[in-house]
Structure formats: structure tokens, C-alpha cells
Amino acid sequence: MQQAQQATPQDFDRVLSSMCTEPHPAARQAAERFLATNPGDPGTYETVAELERDAVDMLGTVAGLDDPAGYVTSGGTEANIQAVRIARNWGDTDDPNVVAPESAHFSFQKAAELLGVELRTAPTAGHRANLDAVSELVDADTVCVVGVAGSTEYGYVDPIPALADIAEDAGALCHVDAAWGGFYLPFTDHEWAFDDAAIDTLTIDPHKVGRAAVPAGGLLARAPELLDELAIDTPYLESTAQVTLTGTRSGAGVASAVAAMDALWPKEYQETYERAMDNAEWLAESLAHRGHEVVGPELPLVAADLSVPMTDELRDRGWRVSKTGSGEMRVVCMPHVTRSMLRSFVADLDWY
Ligand SMILES: Cc1ncc(COP(=O)(O)O)c(C=O)c1O
Structure with a gap:
């Protein structure tokens, strides 16, 4: 059994699946x-x-x-x-x-x-x-x-x-x-x-x-x-x-x-929204450019029909991504998700 004092929570460096984030x-x-x-x-x-x-x-x-x-x-x-x-x-x-x-x-x-x-x-x-x-x-x-x-x-x-x-x-x-x-x-x-x-x-x-x-x-x-x-x-x-x-x-x-x-509220939330939406648009374009069918983003969330047997391999590389009910990969651009995270995520996708 792990001792709570020694256990460390996950960090957010590769978390693209969660609707929670790093607290302020x-x-x-x-x-x-x-x-x-x-x-x-x-x-x-x-x-x-x-x-x-x-x-x-x-x-x-x-x-x-x-x-x-x-x-x-x-x-x-x-x-x-x-x-x-x-x-x-x-x-x-x-x-x-x-x-x-x-x-x-x-x-x-x-x-x-x-x-x-x-x-x-x-x-x-x-x-x-x-x-x-x-x-x-x-x-x-x-x-x-x-x-x-x-x-x-x-x-x-x-x-x-x-x-x-x-x-x-x-x-x-x-x-x-x-x-x-x-x-x-x-x-x-x-x-x-x-x-x-x-x-x-x-x-x-x-x-x-x-x-x-x-x-x-x-x-x-x-x-x-x-x-x-x-x-x-x-x-x-x-x-x-x-x-x-x-x-x-x-x-x-x-x-x-x-x-x-x-x-x-409101200034930093607005900046966060603008950054997250830019990131989501960048990711959507990058995936579309690679031939994937992309849904969104309407808000900072991108779903894409990825043909790689992705979740397990990406998980082995530390990424946390989830799927929609129809099997598309889903990336939630929460405040902790940065452009450089997404760049290295896309680079890992290219590796397959
Ligand atoms: C639109 C929406 N409503 C409700 C919930 C449930 O929220 P919670 O997990 O905080 O109970 C979620 C969770 O992701 C959500 O996306």
C-alpha cells in the first residue's frame, strides 16, 4: 500500500483529457x-x-x-x-x-x-x-x-x-x-x-x-x-x-x-479563453493538415477521427487523452494546456 505522504499526485504536463485543471x-x-x-x-x-x-x-x-x-x-x-x-x-x-x-x-x-x-x-x-x-x-x-x-x-x-x-x-x-x-x-x-x-x-x-x-x-x-x-x-x-x-x-x-x-474575473479568464481557443484552433489545423477529420473547435475542445490505435500508445508516452462515444480522440484545451505541450503531442502522433 502507498503511503499518502509519499505518494505524489499526477502533474498536468501531459493531461489533455481532463475538464479539471491546476488551481490558481x-x-x-x-x-x-x-x-x-x-x-x-x-x-x-x-x-x-x-x-x-x-x-x-x-x-x-x-x-x-x-x-x-x-x-x-x-x-x-x-x-x-x-x-x-x-x-x-x-x-x-x-x-x-x-x-x-x-x-x-x-x-x-x-x-x-x-x-x-x-x-x-x-x-x-x-x-x-x-x-x-x-x-x-x-x-x-x-x-x-x-x-x-x-x-x-x-x-x-x-x-x-x-x-x-x-x-x-x-x-x-x-x-x-x-x-x-x-x-x-x-x-x-x-x-x-x-x-x-x-x-x-x-x-x-x-x-x-x-x-x-x-x-x-x-x-x-x-x-x-x-x-x-x-x-x-x-x-x-x-x-x-x-x-x-x-x-x-x-x-x-x-x-x-x-x-x-x-x-x-474578468481579465485573466478572458486571456485564458483567448489562449485556449488559439491553441485549439492550432491543434485542429495541425490535425486537419495531416488528413484527419476534425470536429470543432467551437469552444476550446477538439475531437478528431484518428486512425492510429492511439490511446494505449499515447498513454505509454505519458499522454492522457480520451475518446468520444463515437471513438474520436478528444483533446480538452484547459488552462494548463500550452502550445508547447500540443506541439510535442502532435510530434508524438507523427511518430506513429
Ligand atoms: C457539461 C458537463 N456537465 C456536467 C459535468 C459533471 O461535472 P462533475 O464531474 O463536476 O460532477 C461535466 C463533467 O465533465 C460536464 O462536462
């Missing part, structure tokens, strides 16, 4: 200072509870919403589960369904299974939600229409305003999953946020592109009444109700999210 130094420091705090008990851990309100306000600023309701989740999975739970509790039906594009993250399957909600997945067109296919699946029992702003596999952005309209016409809520894309999208022309469309809830994760320490996800809601759909009585705590899914939560995640956003 200020985020790392804040996480360490707040290790022994629990925002789940705001009566006892007041400072971190205040920091959580700051985190939610700052996430609202990033996602175009004044006075947001919300909280810092353990990640995108929890935020998506809670968004579906809000919609289920808010909806007026005994047989609720959620309509999402097939590109939606698998956390919606977990949500559906846990919450007894039917998940209807609509085929995509060009890796984005197909509006006709979504409309066909929506009916009187639909409680939520989901749009993805930065899909996990291809980094594509759904037509969020049109999906919000479909939801509104059906009397359903609209949830946007910007877990990964949320800290890149403010610097693009995409319409994805609360000030672009009539969306009700949104997932945006500081522990991905936001450069906070893990775990720090984010759930935002347009109105406090939506969050109240989650309230459970908590008789033995000083606060009387709890909306979160987990009880004890990571104060380190909360503090590091605030520290990262303080340090980086």
Missing part, C-alpha cells in the same frame, strides 16, 4: 486555509457561509444574473441533479419528464434514475440540440428542457434562447448546463446566459475552467422560490432548512472558488 495559486491557498470548515452548517461556520454568498454572487456576474439564488455544489453532477429536482418539485404532474439533447452529460441519467423522472433524449444535428426533435418530445408532463452550453464530448453550444422558448411554451423550466463552458463563454458571442434567454437554472463549475480547487461546482437559479423547491427542514441545526443535496460540504471548495474568481 490563490485558490490553492484559500482551500488550505478553509479545510476545516463546513458551509453546510452556516450557524457554526459563519465566515465560509458568507464566502459562499460571495461565490454565488460572483457566479451570477459571470452568468449574467443580478441577485442570483444558488449554492456551491460538489460539482456539475450535483448541480444538474438538483436542477432536475427543482423542476420535478415545481412541476404539477405525477408523471414528470425532462427533455435533453443526447449530447447532455450522463449526470442527467443519474438525476432521472434518482428522482423517478423520465429522461427523454433528443437526437442532435451537427452536435447541437435539434429543436424539432426537442419539440417533438415535449408534452404536458415536461417539467424541464435542458440545453448544454459547452458539451462534454465536443464543446458545442446549443441554441439556448430557442430551447428556453420551447420550455416556456410548454410551461416547463429551462436548465442550462454550462458546467465546463461557463468560464469560457462570457468572452464569446454565444447566447447562453441568464441575460440572453429566459432560462431558470444553470450549472457552472468553478472547479473546471474557473481554476478553483476540487470540489467546487455551482448551481444558480433565477429566483429564490426555485431554490426553495429543494428545502428540507433541519430541526437540529441553527438554520431551519437546507437546500443542498449533501449535508457537510467543502469549505475549501467554496473559499477557493471565491479566491479564483477574485483573482481572475
